[in-house]
Amino acid sequence: MDERILEVLEFDKMIAELVEQSASSLGKSKSQRLKPSADFDQVVRWQQETDEAHHILRLKERVPLGGIFDIRASIQRAVIGGMLNANECLEIASTIYGGKQLKHFIEKLEEIDAPIITSFANEIVPLNELEREIKSCIDDDGNIMDAASETLRSLRAKIRTSENRVRDRLEEMTKTKSNMLSDAIVTIRNDRYVLPVKQEYRGSIGGIVHDQSSSGQTLFMEPQSVVEVNNNLQAARVEEKQEIERILRVLTERIASDEMFLRQNVNALAEMDFIFARAKLAQGMRASRPSMNQDGYIKMEQARHPLIPADEVVPNDVELGGDFAAIVITGPNTGGKTVALKMVGLCTLMAQSGLQVPALDGCELAVFSNVFADIGDEQSIEQSLSTFSSHMTNIVDIMESFDHQSLLLFDELGAGTDPQEGAALAMSIIDHVMDVGARVIATTHYPELKAYGYNRAGVSNASVEFDIDSLKPTYRLLIGVPGRSNAFEISQRLGLQEKITEQAKEHMDTDSSNVENMIASLEDSRRKAEQDYEEAERVLTEAEELRNDLRKKWKQFEDQREKLYQKAEEKAEKAITNARDEAEAIVSELRNMKEQADWKEHEWIEARKKLQDAQPDLTKKEDHSQSQSSTVDTEQAKPLQSGDEVKLLTLDQKGTVIDQTGKDEFEIQVGIMKMKAKRKDLLFLRREEPVIEKPLATVRGSQYHVKPELDVRGERYEDALQQLEKYIDDALLAGYSKVSIIHGKGTGALRKGVKQFARKHSKIREARDGGMNEGGLGVTVLELS
Structure with a gap:
């Protein structure tokens, strides 16, 4: 875009603020060159980069971008054969370290999705060996350390010894010949130790004059006695300089060998500093991603x-x-x-x-x-x-x-x-x-x-x-x-x-006046609309709060209701458990009574069935009571006759009327037991209609009856099967759809024989073991067709 347009819209001032946010000269350089792009894909990528960095800053506040330098010129000099000085080598080591710190920081951001920033961090190569070599030779102040080489350590030891010898001799002369000196000190001229000698004592001291004062009254002389020692010191210093240059040249060659990785690191660091500078600028002015x-x-x-x-x-x-x-x-x-x-x-x-x-x-x-x-x-x-x-x-x-x-x-x-x-x-x-x-x-x-x-x-x-x-x-x-x-x-x-x-208003033409009036009307309408909007916003907010409050209370109500249901169920379960425990106690007592009174097995089974059927049904107690009351009111007065199916209310069991034995007394069959009951204790259920299509039943006559159970316990296997065959014929003639064969548990032979007989009989639809309320494995229930 035209540079004049950028200046007119003050884009250059934004660039200046962006440069201030950069942490290194690498980022500053890229920020200064930033120009708007007309490439849609590139703009979208730039915005994604900035947004990722902005997100990281919001969560982490600080990103480690310190210690990074623009080392590209140093790398180039190393590649073309130049020798880098100690500070340049130290900047390279510092940049390597800064890159490692930033790479480690980005790698730890597992909870932040920043694929572009991560890709730049992955490009950074941790050149640990090169960093270690540089820092083992150069200290933090840019000085070559004695440990850089054995030769350098030896030369510096020699230099320190020579310096001490020279200083000792000269300090001794400052004491013995102080009257010949302008000042009793040892100083340095042209890198050599000298004494400030008065002009008139030049001949007395003897030696080499290296300098004089502006007045000419003081001569800075190197006494003849220390000239040789000073010469040795200078020679050692020359050798030290040569060794330092050798060390720096070795480091330079080492840096040149890693040129590709160093440039790759620099480019990645420059991009990341540039991206985070944009993010810092956005954070500072509370900006958002468009x-x-x-x-x-x-x-x-x-x-x-x-x-x-x-x-x-x-x-x-x-x-x-x-x-x-x-x-x-x-x-x-x-x-x-x-x-x-x-x-x-x-x-x-x-x-x-x-x-x-x-x-x-x-x-x-x-x-x-x-x-x-x-x-x-x-x-x-x-x-x-x-x-x-x-x-x-x-x-x-x-x-x-x-x-x-x-x-x-x-x-x-x-x-x-x-x-x-x-x-x-x-x-x-x-x-x-x-x-x-x-x-x-x-x-x-x-x-x-x-x-x-x-x-x-x-x-x-x-x-x-x-x-x-x-x-x-x-x-x-x-x-x-x-x-x-x-x-x-x-x-x-x-x-x-x-x-x-x-x-003045009269001088205005009509059109202009109308336009001004229209504008004034529009402004009034706008203000009114803004007020209405604010009121609508307020009402909407109140409605939202009310709705949320109602939702909260409704949820509380449902939670409370669920708790009450759960409490009721727990109470019902407890009542049922108590009833079962009581029933089991009665059953246990009945077992003892059976052993003493020689009860039959089927009587024991029937008694247990009654107790189990008597457990409370708390969830339907009220409805059952109402239903029972209604049924008694409507059906209890109905006249009964032989064959009617009734319910004995005192035992809550179904049975069949056998005969009327008195004015209000009937003999009924309940399971395998016969008993007498008053009419008020009997509830009519249904009456079997005569089966016209089965003439054999009518031939037998209505006075013919067969029990719904057959007890074959104690019978021989063959006799039991003969009785079973005859009993099934009688049950079919009587119109039963289901009968129970009581064979007991014993060895299981009778139970197995009954099942085999049932599989072969064409009129037996199903044979199953008795349920918990039907006698269990001691009974086989046959479904007839």
Whole structure:
């Protein structure tokens, strides 16, 4: 994009702030070269990088980016055969260490999804051996250490010995010949130890003069007695320098051998520092990631100009490219029109540079092929033809360069010439831009453009709000509402006579007056709509709170109900368990009685069945009681006859009427037992209808009866099967659908024989063992067909 446009929209100031966020010269260099991109895929990737780094900063606050240097020049010198100095080698070691620290930091971010940042970290090669070699030779101050080589250690020991010998001899002379010295000290000239000798004692001391004072009265002399020792010292120092150079050359060659990995590390570190600098900038101005599109659509809520202090900037909502492709902003000077224009342009450039924008989450921005701007900050009333010409020159260049994917920003479009001509020119320019398909935002003073915004499809009016009471702009951008001049209201507030302003209103043409009245009506409607919206928001919030409260209480009710159900079930289960325990105690007692009174097995089984059937059914107790009461009321008075199926209420068992033995007394068959019962204790259930299709049953006569059970216990196997065969014939004639064969448990031979007989008989549909209430394995129940 054009450098002038970037400067006009103050993109260079954003770059300066970005550079300040960089931790190293690597990041600063990349930040300084940052330019907006028109490549959609690249912009999306940049935004993803920034968002990943921003997410890491939100969770970790600090990223280890210290100790990193731009070592590319040093690497190049090493490769071409130059020798690096100690500080350059130390910077390389420090960069290797910094890279390892950053790589380790990123690898530990298991809970954060940052694939791009992680990929850069994976490119960093931990050159531990090279780092160790450098730091074993050079200390943190950049000095070659004695341990760098055995030769260097020996030479430095020799140097220290020679220095001590020289100093000892010279210090002795300062004591014995102090009267010949200007000062009793040992000093250095030309890297050699000397004494400050008075001019007149030059001959007495003897030796080599290395320097003299400005007055010439003091000579810095190296006495003859220490010349040889000083010569040895200098020779040792030369050898030390040569050894240091040898060590540095070895390190340089070692660095050159790892050139590829070092460059790879530097590139990865530069990218990561650059990315985190963008994230720090976003964090500092409370920015959010924009969703990018290629449709020329812009939507930002509570967007702020990034260069205005947070305590001064006024957030605004902006939308362009949806229902309308052009916005015409009208309003007074110093009201914030230009700021709004620059904000949209600068946020667009930032987004296309991978920077987040200062707006609420969910903002959308487009990737434009180019952004053009004609913005002049001149607020002088002395605009002349030259000013108009300057603006038109820029506009002409823009008209020749833009395309359908461009964003055009015009400040005071058409200004600086005749108002009528300027307004017509402004409308024509906007029409042309829209015909091409680009997006445009223009500010203007011309009232004609207010009506143009209403009549032209795809164009929306906008204005910056002005507070008449305080005579100050609020800097709020109002999309859909054209600006008013407010000249008459401001004049009256400042003290101009009402008579004058009324006369001025009469001079206005009807159209202008109507437009101003329409704008005033729109502003009133907007304020009313905002109030209604706020009220609706309040009511909605209250309704949401009420709904959440009701949901909470309903859940509490359901939880309480579930607890009550569970408590009732536990209580019922406890009652049933108690009843079963009691029943088992009775059964145990009955067993003892059986052993003493020689009860038969089937009597024992029947008694246990009655006890088990007597367990309480608590969940249906009330319904059963009501049902039983209703049945007794309706069926107890019904006359009974032989064969009727009845229920003995005292035992809660079903039975069959055998015969009536008295006025209110009947003999009934309950299971294998016969007993007498009063009519009030019997409940009629059903009556078997005569089976016409079975003449054999009628031949036998209605007085013929057969028991529903056959007891073959104690019988021989063959006799038991003969009895079973005859019994099945009789049961079929009697119309039974189910009979029980009591064979006992014993050896199981009778049980097995009954099952085999049942499988061969064509009228037996099923043979099964008795249930818990039917005698268990001591009984086989036969289903007849």
